[in-house]
Amino acid sequence: MAKKEGAKGEITINDIAKELNIATSxxxxALNDSNKISDATKKKVQAVAQEMGYELNLVASSLSKNKTNIIGVIVPSINSQFFSKALSAIQKEAKLAGYNVIISQTNESFEQEVEVLKVMNSARVDGLIVSLSIETKSISHFNALVKKKVPIAMFDRVNYDVPGAKVVVDNYEASYKATEHLAKIGCKRIAHLAGPLGCKVFDERADGFKDALKNSNLDLYPQFLLSCDLSDKDAREALQIWMTQSERPDGIVVSNASAGLVLTGAVKSYGISIPDNLSIISLGNERCNELMVPSLSAIDMPGEEMGKTVTKKLLKQIDSKTIDDSIVVKPFRLLIRNSTFKKA
Amino acid sequence: MAKKEGAKGEITINDIAKELNIATSxxxxALNDSNKISDATKKKVQAVAQEMGYELNLVASSLSKNKTNIIGVIVPSINSQFFSKALSAIQKEAKLAGYNVIISQTNESFEQEVEVLKVMNSARVDGLIVSLSIETKSISHFNALVKKKVPIAMFDRVNYDVPGAKVVVDNYEASYKATEHLAKIGCKRIAHLAGPLGCKVFDERADGFKDALKNSNLDLYPQFLLSCDLSDKDAREALQIWMTQSERPDGIVVSNASAGLVLTGAVKSYGISIPDNLSIISLGNERCNELMVPSLSAIDMPGEEMGKTVTKKLLKQIDSKTIDDSIVVKPFRLLIRNSTFKKA
DNA sequence: ATATATAATGCAACCGCTTGCATTAATCAA
DNA sequence: TTGATTAATGCAAGCGGTTGCATTATATAT
Structure with missing residues (x-):
């Protein structure tokens, strides 16, 4: 077979056309299985394509169809268990529908989020799945995309002012339940390690905490509500503050999984026993939670579920060319483990 | 400003050209800052582009330049700590060089790997970073890419028959050191939970284990070398076998992090104390290793480092249009924790 | 002032595929 | 048999940039 190839050795449909002496169109x-091509021709074309090692050039195809079949995904980080589970589900779901996925992380930086959004725009993604950075307050950087009607779906860290579907958990309720759980097992002095102020998910968690205290007739002790960036360092510092107070907490609700693990580990150095002297529960569950000793109670946030659903929502928006402003609230699970064992 | 826009509301360079009454070229x-355009014109063009909200269409650009500035990344899974760290580093490094990243996971399936490779080919990625699936034995599915001289770089799960740079750790040595460590602290009956047979990284680890035993003058007890898929279930089953034998192991080298954590957790139910009756060390280190009780000794595989290096290597291949067949062996670290505490 | 090098811009083909419309071939009803 | 349908294929204009080469404007040398 005489192969006339382009510069980079790519076989194009033109090559096939020449080979068969038919039109490129x-x-x-034929390759797209159009119903206006005879079966005989299709067979011939497919055979030759196969033989010549033809592979569709998605770039060219995208350009002429004005559709890339690429979904852009923007997350704060790709190496937290929650997000990597979500990403995995997103990728899986997208692939099922014939979409590729471009992933970018913002590293929790607003500036990077803005930049990444531009790149996604330039890449002409067919739709966008976003989980906002902690720093993100305003959303004007979405304007360009919104104006162009690029479908957007958000999960977990969402902003309801951006049009498109949202998939979340009820953070208020999650925190409320966690706090209530501590109250129920007898904790009287419950503290909360909160995330950065102004970040909605963490604000909601702090609110849930406060209301649960109130409804359980428990006081909020001074300094028992500490807000920080949830880094290992900050978590340890918060613990230090609590442990050197005259009235130590006997229960802690930690606003994310990572800090929860750190706290639980760090508590040991104060000669305190969990759950006898102190109960801990984290909002967010990682594999480690059940493996460590004591195993760490948690609210499990359904990462895969959220990833899967947000992808489906986005794909629906893409297909239907409509904006779906629905909000899906995924259920969380309260996982009671040894760190919050019922006191006698 | 009179905006004449295309169907999807996209501003093109043609729109800008018309606006300014100059040529598209x-x-x-001007937008590419070519040195054959006067500064005055550049300024004007950039101003108008800005004003009209122009954003480069990467699809069109890619087509005409025959370069997508996209790196394809193929990994077995994106939600293991090792790979998510690597991915994070890859993405970061790629972005610094102006590249986007398309990520696909094979879920350890050869079939999916083959398929994903085709998609990457169609997407005309400028280069490929690959970590092979466990199932992958043959590499003929790389032929098409190799023939087209698409730069490929592999990390961790590599195959030296595919041209391109490789970034690995010395798995043999890692396993050897881990085993030797157990021997040094006095373990006499050391077992090894190996990964699937035929997968190079795990074979090498098994070899390192065996050689370390030999050189430490220790016997390999029957059934003490068990190969499995490293799932939670398999790990527990292996432990079951060992624990019901007359001669239980007093040391275990587990061939990945996940199974190591599971084993350590499961051991408790046999009423065995770590490290007094049994020492455990895992090849691969996760955050959990140091948080659990007892903290789990491990060989730390440098995920970020590998991701960073493999990306740099790939970018160099892309830039230089040459194949770099170098092999970078990244150092691992032996992290001695409480699960392998020196016996009296 | 004239030839000549240099800088700035325009023209048009091209990247590989898609698609509306035109054309030709095959099929059917009258 | 002939005009009307229907089926199959071809033509050519995009999609939105990029780039080699031609052209024009400007600067330099003689």
Whole structure:
């Protein structure tokens, strides 16, 4: 077979057309299984394509169809268990529908989020799945995309002012339940390690905490509500503050999984026993939670579920060319483990 | 400003050209900061581009430049700590060089790997970073890419028959050191939970284990070398076998992090104390290793480092248009924790 | 002032595929 | 048999940039 190839050795539909002495358009239609091409021709074309090692050039295809079949995904980080589970589900779901996925992380930086959004725009993604950075307050950086009607779906860290579907958990309720759980097992002095102020998910968690205290007739002790960036360092410092107070907490609700693990580990150095002297529960559950000793109670946030659903929502928006402003609230699970064992 | 926009509301360089009454090529060159365009024109063009909200269409650009500035990344899974760290580093490094990243996971399936490779080919990625699936034995699915001289770089799960740079750790040595460590602290009956047979990294680890035993003058007891898929279930089953034998192991080298954590957790139910009756060390280290009780000794595989290096290697191949067949062996660290505490 | 090098811009083909419309071939009803 | 349908294929204009080469404007040398 005489192969006339382009510069980079790529076989194009033109090559196939020449080989068969038919029009390029016929080849294109044959390969796309158009119903206006005879079966005989299709067979021939497919055979030759196969033989010549033809592979569709998605770039060219995207350009002429004005559709890339690429979904852009923007997350704060890709190496937290929650997000990597979500990403995994997103990728899986997207692939099922014939979409590729471009992933970018913002590292919790607003500036990077803005930049990444531009790149996604330039890449002409067919739709966008976003989980906002902690720093993100305003959303004007979405304007360009919104104006162009690029479908957007958000999960977990969402902003309801951006049009498109949202998939979340009820953070208020999650925190409320966690706090209530501590109250129920007898904790009287419950503290909360909160995330950065102004970040909605963490604000909601702090609110849930406060209301649960109130409804359980428990006081909020001074300094028992500490807000920080949830880094290992900050978590340890918060613990230090609590442990050197005259009235130590006997229960802690930690606003994310990572800090929860750190706290639980760090508590040991104060000669305190969990759960006898102190109960801990984290909002967010990682594999480690059940493996460590004591195993760490948690609210499990359904990462895969959220990833899967947000992808489906986005794909629906893409297909239907409509904006779906629905909000899906995924259920969380309260996982009671040894760190919050019922006191006698 | 009169905006004449295309169907999807996209501003093109043609729009800018018309607006300014100059040629499209001039606009293109101006935006690309070509040195054959006067500063005055550049300023004007950039101003108008800004004002009209122009954003480069990467799809069109890619097509005409025959370069996508996209790196394809193929990994077995994106939600293991090792790979998510690597991915994070890859993404970061790629972005620094102006590349986007398309990520796909094979879920350890050869079939999916083959398929994903085709998609990457169609997407015309400028280069490929790959970590092979466990199932992958043959590499003929890389032929098409190799023939087209698409740069490929592999890390961790590599195959030296595919041209391109490789970034690995010395798995043999890692396993050897881990085993030797157990021997040194006095373990006499050391077992090894190996990964699937035929997967190089795990074979090498098994070899390192065996050689370390030999050189430490220790016997390999029957059934003490068990190969499995390293799932939670398999790990527990292996432990079951060992624990119901007359001669239980007093040391275990587990061939990945996840199974190591599971084993350590499961051991408790046999009423065995770590490290007094049994020492455990895992090849691969997760955050959990140091948080659990007892903290789990491990060989730390440098995920970020590998991700960073493999990306740099790939970018160099892309830039230089040459194949770099170098092999970088990244150092691992032996992290001695409480699960392998020196016996009296 | 004239030839000549240099800088700035324009023209048009091209990247590989898609698609509306035109054309030709095959099929059917009258 | 002939005009009307229907089926199959071809033509050519995009999609939105990029780039080699031609052209024009400007600067330098003689």
């Amino acid at each position: 016929t080849v294109s239609r | 001039t606009v293109s060159r």
